[in-house]
Each structure stands twice: as C-alpha cells, then as structure tokens.
Amino acid sequence: MTNDTSGDVRLSGISKAYGSFTAVHPLDLTVPQGSFFALLGASGCGKTTTLRMIAGLEEPSAGTVFLGDQEVTRLPPYKRPVNTVFQSYALFPHLDIFENVAFGLRRRGIKSVKKQVEEMLDLVQLGEQARKKPHQLSGGQQQRVAVARALINHPKVLLLDEPLGALDLKLRRQMQLELKRIQTEVGITFVHVTHDQEEAMTMADTVAVMNAGRVEQLGSPADLYENPRTTFVANFLGTSNLIEADVDSRSGDEIVLKAGGGKLVLPEARCSAPTTTGGKVLVGVRPEKISLTHAHDAGEIPAGRNRITGKIADSRFIGVSTQYVVDSPVCPDFEVYAQNIDRDTRLVPGADVVLHWNPAHTFGLDATQSLLAGTVGSVGIEEEAAV
Amino acid sequence: MALVNWLRRNLVVIAGLLTLGYLLLPNIIVTVFSFNEPRGRFNYEWQQFSADAWKDPCGVSDLCGSLSVSLRIAFWATLGATALGTMIAFALVRYRFRARGAINSLIFLPMAMPEVVMAASLLTLFLNMGAQLGFWTILIAHVMFCLSFVVTAVKARVMSMDPRLEQAAQDLYAGPFQTFIRVTLPIAAPGIAAGALLAFALSFDDFIITNFNAGSTVTFPMFVWGSAQRGTPVQINVIGTAMFLVAVLFVLASMVIGNRRTKQKA
Numbered sequence: 001m002t003n004d005t006s007g008d009v010r011l012s013g014i015s016k017a018y019g020s021f022t023a024v025h026p027l028d029l030t031v032p033q034g035s036f037f038a039l040l041g042a043s044g045c046g047k048t049t050t051l052r053m054i055a056g057l058e059e060p061s062a063g064t065v066f067l068g069d070q071e072v073t074r075l076p077p078y079k080r081p082v083n084t085v086f087q088s089y090a091l092f093p094h095l096d097i098f099e100n101v102a103f104g105l106r107r108r109g110i111k112s113v114k115k116q117v118e119e120m121l122d123l124v125q126l127g128e129q130a131r132k133k134p135h136q137l138s139g140g141q142q143q144r145v146a147v148a149r150a151l152i153n154h155p156k157v158l159l160l161d162e163p164l165g166a167l168d169l170k171l172r173r174q175m176q177l178e179l180k181r182i183q184t185e186v187g188i189t190f191v192h193v194t195h196d197q198e199e200a201m202t203m204a205d206t207v208a209v210m211n212a213g214r215v216e217q218l219g220s221p222a223d224l225y226e227n228p229r230t231t232f233v234a235n236f237l238g239t240s241n242l243i244e245a246d247v248d249s250r251s252g253d254e255i256v257l258k259a260g261g262g263k264l265v266l267p268e269a270r271c272s273a274p275t276t277t278g279g280k281v282l283v284g285v286r287p288e289k290i291s292l293t294h295a296h297d298a299g300e301i302p303a304g305r306n307r308i309t310g311k312i313a314d315s316r317f318i319g320v321s322t323q324y325v326v327d328s329p330v331c332p333d334f335e336v337y338a339q340n341i342d343r344d345t346r347l348v349p350g351a352d353v354v355l356h357w358n359p360a361h362t363f364g365l366d367a368t369q370s371l372l373a374g375t376v377g378s379v380g381i382e383e384e385a386a387v
Numbered sequence: 388m389a390l391v392n393w394l395r396r397n398l399v400v401i402a403g404l405l406t407l408g409y410l411l412l413p414n415i416i417v418t419v420f421s422f423n424e425p426r427g428r429f430n431y432e433w434q435q436f437s438a439d440a441w442k443d444p445c446g447v448s449d450l451c452g453s454l455s456v457s458l459r460i461a462f463w464a465t466l467g468a469t470a471l472g473t474m475i476a477f478a479l480v481r482y483r484f485r486a487r488g489a490i491n492s493l494i495f496l497p498m499a500m501p502e503v504v505m506a507a508s509l510l511t512l513f514l515n516m517g518a519q520l521g522f523w524t525i526l527i528a529h530v531m532f533c534l535s536f537v538v539t540a541v542k543a544r545v546m547s548m549d550p551r552l553e554q555a556a557q558d559l560y561a562g563p564f565q566t567f568i569r570v571t572l573p574i575a576a577p578g579i580a581a582g583a584l585l586a587f588a589l590s591f592d593d594f595i596i597t598n599f600n601a602g603s604t605v606t607f608p609m610f611v612w613g614s615a616q617r618g619t620p621v622q623i624n625v626i627g628t629a630m631f632l633v634a635v636l637f638v639l640a641s642m643v644i645g646n647r648r649t650k651q652k653a
Contacts, residue, residue, distance in 0.1 A: 055558060056558075057554050057557070057558070076562075077554070078557045078558070078559075078560045078561055078562050079560075082558075083558055083559065084555070084558045086551050086555055090552050090554070091555075092552060092555070092556075092574075093552075103556070103559050103561075103569075104559035107569075108560050149559070150558075150559075
C-alpha cells in the first residue's frame with residue numbers, strides 16, 4: 001500500500017486566470033496516496049478553484065495535473081478516476097437515495113448495483129432511507145448520501161469541497177470524526193477544501209494554507225501551528241501575539257532581541273527570517289503558552305523566561321479557560337489564555353501584570369510583512385466574516 | 388350575532404365556493420345543453436332530454452373534420468414550439484452572447500401584441516411570400532405565438548436549476564449526452580410540460596390568428612363560429628363537454644399518481 005502511487009495527486013505549475021484576475025498562481029503540490037490533505041484558506045483564496053482543476057470542472061490556464069502516473073490535465077471530469085463531494089451536496093432531486101448512490105455505477109455500465117449500493121448505504125447508516133428523496137432527509141443525512149455517492153465508485157482520489165459548511169457545529173464535529181474514520185477505513189486519498197482552520201487541523205494529515213492564490217505554507221497541523229512562517233499563517237491558524245523587535249545580539253543558538261525596554265530570547269532554529277544585528281524581526285508567541293502573574297509577585301517568576309509587562313484591558317471567562325487581553329507597551333492587544341486551575345482573583349481588568357513564557361515557545365517572522373495578515377478584518381477574510 | 392360569527396369563520400370557504408361556481412357554471416351549462424333536443428336550429432333554450440347528440444357526435448357535417456384539423460395543428464404546434472422554446476430557454480439562461488438582452492425582450496412581444504395586429508401582419512407576410520394559406524400557414528403562426536409561452540415557462544425552471552447538479556453528474560462519469568438525458572431533462576421536465584400544455588391549449592382554441600391565415604382550411608373554433616351564424620348543433624356542446632372531461636381526468640390522474648408516490652415514500 002505504501003509503495004502504491006496510483007492515488008497520488010501531483011500538480012505542477014498549475015494556475016488559473018479569469019481575464020486579468022489570477023485565481024491561482026503557478027502552484028506545485030504533491031498529495032501522497034492515502035493521505036488526508038486539507039486546502040485551507042479564506043473564501044476567494046483559490047482553494048476551490050484548485051480542487052475543481054483536479055476534478056476537471058475547471059481547466060487550468062497553465063500547468064499539468066497528474067493522478068498517479070496518468071496525466072489528466074485535458075481529460076473531461078467524466079473520464080477522471082476522481083469523485084467530488086460538492087458544497088451543499090448537489091444531490092439529484094428527482095432521484096431517490098438509492099438511485100443517487102447508484103448513479104456513478106450505472107453510468108459506467110454496471111448492471112447489478114443492488115448489493116454494492118446497499119452495502120454503501122449501510123456504511124453511512126442510511127439503509128432505511130434508500131427509497132426517500134433527498135429533500136426528505138436532514139442536512140447530516142444528505143451529507144452522508146453525498147459521501148456515499150462519491151465513495152461507491154472507489155475513486156483514486158476523493159475531493160471534498162467544504163462538505164461540512166452547511167451543518168451546525170455539533171453535527172459538523174460528528175461528521176469530521178466520521179469522515180476521518182471512513183478515510184482510514186477505505187484508504188483513499190482525500191483532498192478536503194475548507195475555510196475552517198479547526199476542521200483542517202482535526203482531520204488532515206497535511207494542511208496547505210492558501211492565501212491570494214498561493215500556498216503560504218504546507219505541513220502537518222502541529223508544525224503549522226507551532227512554526228508558522230508568515231504572519232498570515234500565524235494569524236489564520238489560531239491566534240498569535242506578534243511583537244516588533246530589534247535584533248540585539250546572539251548567544252550560541254539563541255538570538256537576543258530588544259522590544260520596548262525589555263529583552264526577549266528567540267531560538268535561532270525557530271526563526272524563519274534572516275536576522276542581522278540591528279535589523280528588525282517579528283516575534284510571535286501563542287496565547288496559551290503565556291503565564292500571567294500579578295505585578296506584586298513578579299519576583300517569583302523563574303529566571304530565563306521572556307517577560308513583558310502590561311495592564312489587563314479585558315478578561316473573558318469561557319469555562320475551560322479565561323482569555324485576557326493585556327495592554328502592553330510592545331503590543332496593544334496581547335492575548336493570553338489561562339487554564340482555570342488556580343484563579344488569581346487579583347487578575348481583573350486594570351491590574352498590572354507580568355506576562356512570561358518559555359523562550360522555546362517563541363517564533364520569529366520576517367518583519368517586512370503586515371502584522372495583521374490573516375486576521376479577521378484584513379483583506380481576504382472580510383468576505384468570510386460578512387458571510 | 389351568531390350569524391356574523393359564523394360568516395366570519397367561514398368567509399374563506401364561502402368565497403372559494405363562489406369563485407368555483409363562477410368558474411364552473413359555464414361548463415355545467417354546456418354539459419346540460421349537450422343533452423338537450425332543441426326545437427329550432429339554435430340550442431339556447433332547454434326543451435327535453437335526449438342523448439342523440441352523444442350517440443352521434445360527428446353527425447353534423449364538417450364538425451369532426453374540423454376537430455381533427457385542430458387536433459393535428461395543436462399537436463404539431465405543441466411539439467414544434469416546445470422543442471424550439473426549450474432550446475431557446477436553455478440558451479438564454481446558460482449562455483452569454485451578443486443580442487441576448489434583445490432576444491429576451493423580443494420573445495415576449497407575441498404575448499404583449501394584440502392578436503389582431505399579429506394576425507394581419509402575418510397574413511401580409513404570407514401573401515407577399517406567395518405562400519398558400521392553409522394547414523402549414525396556420526401551423527407556422529401557432530408555433531410562433533406558442534413559443535413565447537414555452538420559453539417563459541421553461542426559463543423559470545432552468546433559472547432555478549443548480550448548475551452543480553450537472554457538474555455532479557459529469558463527476559459521476561456521465562458524458563454530456565447522459566448528463567442531459569439523466570439529469571438536465573428530468574429536472575427541467577415540469578417546466579417543459581407546463582409550457583407544452585399551455586401551447587396545446589392556446590393553439591387548440593386560437594381563433595383570430597387562425598381565421599386570418601387559414602385560407603380554406605377550417606379549424607374547430609372556426610367551425611363553431613361559422614355554425615353559430617346559422618344555428619348551433621348540439622354536437623358542439625358534446626365536443627366541449629368531452630374536452631372538459633378529458634382535462635379533468637388528466638388532472639385527477641396526476642393527483643392520484645402524486646398521492647401514491649408520497650404514500651410510498653412515507
């Protein structure tokens with residue numbers, strides 16, 4: 001199975017332009033056989049266009065698409081061994097569930113479809129609903145029909161275009177696990193398009209973060225989260241606190257930076273930008289890595305930790321944790337997530353605090369990019385927020 | 388007081404029944420008088436019951452001939468207008484081309500124009516072309532004015548169709564032809580059927596345009612008009628009643644089929 005490459009998807013130099021608008025810039029991407037791959041990005045970033053070029057529903061302006069060793073760039077969709085689960089499912093309203101699922105088999109001239117269809121409907125737990133029409137099913141059931149209708153054809157690659165977007169949160173969580181289970185069971189390559197970073201991280205082995213028609217970064221969910229290489233990725237996947245700092249000196253494999261009045265330490269291995277003494281660098285740290293100590297207890301903070309002082313501007317209790325917004329001289333809205341283990345009652349808005357964290361949790365980014373890329377309200381995410 | 392309350396509660400039902408009566412009364416009169424045995428040439432006064440006309444519906448000369456002409460024209464006009472109209476509707480909804488806007492509004496013209504004007508201008512056209520008036524000129528005229536109705540009916544349906552359904556079909560190994568037969572056509576079918584029914588009804592009872600362009604051919608509406616000058620045979624009522632019954636049967640049949648389907652699903 002591991003040496004089988006027939007389910008590989010290889011895109012080389014693929015791009016798509018509509019008139020003067022470039023939806024996808026030349027893109028190279030390899031999705032290995034059997035993996036669960038997510039294309040993550042805000043709406044309009046080119047992720048769906050990329051998916052549709054793999055499906056054959058969109059013709060690339062340049063570049064080639066390979067499925068395994070076969071070039072399929074110019075093949076129409078009905079000749080490609082891939083199937084798609086469409087956004088809002090696109091179930092045939094005039095056919096019942098059984099015939100919807102049997103559609104692909106019948107078109108390929110397979111006569112006895114009953115056994116296969118029934119098995120497939122059982123796999124998605126819809127055996128009872130076979131003779132109903134799509135509109136008689138709930139959203140979650142329709143979604144499962146869409147998956148069954150695609151999977152029954154044993155495609156080399158299954159393409160999923162925001163398949164969970166229309167479901168409510170609880171059902172979405174359940175379907176995420178369900179889809180992951182099915183993928184592990186059938187071992188087919190899944191390419192999943194989503195704008196939901198949590199969904200991408202929960203389900204996929206590999207995530208490609210797309211922005212404005214380009215892949216910003218590709219890697220495992222943990223790698224992308226811990227080592228973002230651009231401010232877009234840092235802000236789009238979870239939340240990041242970014243501080244502009246000056247490179248002061250180096251000691252061993254650590255870079256010492258100056259920010260505001262204080263010093264911060266950044267491991268060189270975690271800095272994706274070139275650093276020259278006197279130059280600038282963006283320092284990032286995730287909100288849950290930070291500890292919050294009241295200014296009166298500042299002496300108890302162990303040595304060797306990165307520290308920043310500030311004043312609590314706001315706090316939100318959300319059950320599992322408390323989220324603080326800290327106003328500090330180096331960063332106006334510092335986000336800190338503290339687990340609700342021992343709550344210090346002095347940590348209320350207005351209190352003076354010291355933020356501190358292990359330097360190993362610091363990452364460094366190129367200072368020439370926008371601090372706000374990938375945050376809600378910045379270009380590209382606006383649309384999503386409006387929807 | 389009680390009466391007012393009762394009226395208030397049942398106002399909708401009463402209004403519905405009155406409307407229904409208003410719509411059905413002429414049909415009932417036609418049916419009742421199909422069993423009349425008129426004394427003179429006119430079938431306007433009730434005399435006595437007789438089923439003679441039902442036993443011999445073609446008893447009046449030329450009546451069944453004109454009926455058959457009308458049915459044939461309606462059939463071919465429906466076929467032609469539905470085929471052309473469906474294609475035009477798809478083209479107008481699916482494709483962007485030059486003069487699309489102009490065609491979109493021109494299609495509505497036959498619906499808006501007074502029929503007499505259209506009839507007269509068509510006649511002028513046919514005469515100038517040296518065409519012989521008759522079955523074919525009637526057919527051409529009927530296809531022309533039925534077209535707008537078919538296009539309107541089909542267009543509404545095609546516009547509400549999700550283009551992703553066809554993409555899904557293609558994704559599931561259906562080529563262009565299979566996609567059309569298996570997905571596009573069945574989904575557009577209710578619109579096409581509605582357009583076809585409209586076309587048939589319009590063509591079957593058109594009088595003005597037909598009368599101008601018929602030459603020596605006589606259609607059923609023309610026959611009724613013509614005979615009304617000299618006297619009205621009971622057979623006209625028989626044909627009218629029969630057509631009404633056929634239409635009612637169609638509606639009932641479709642209701643029964645629809646009910647059975649929903650029951651099966653439940």
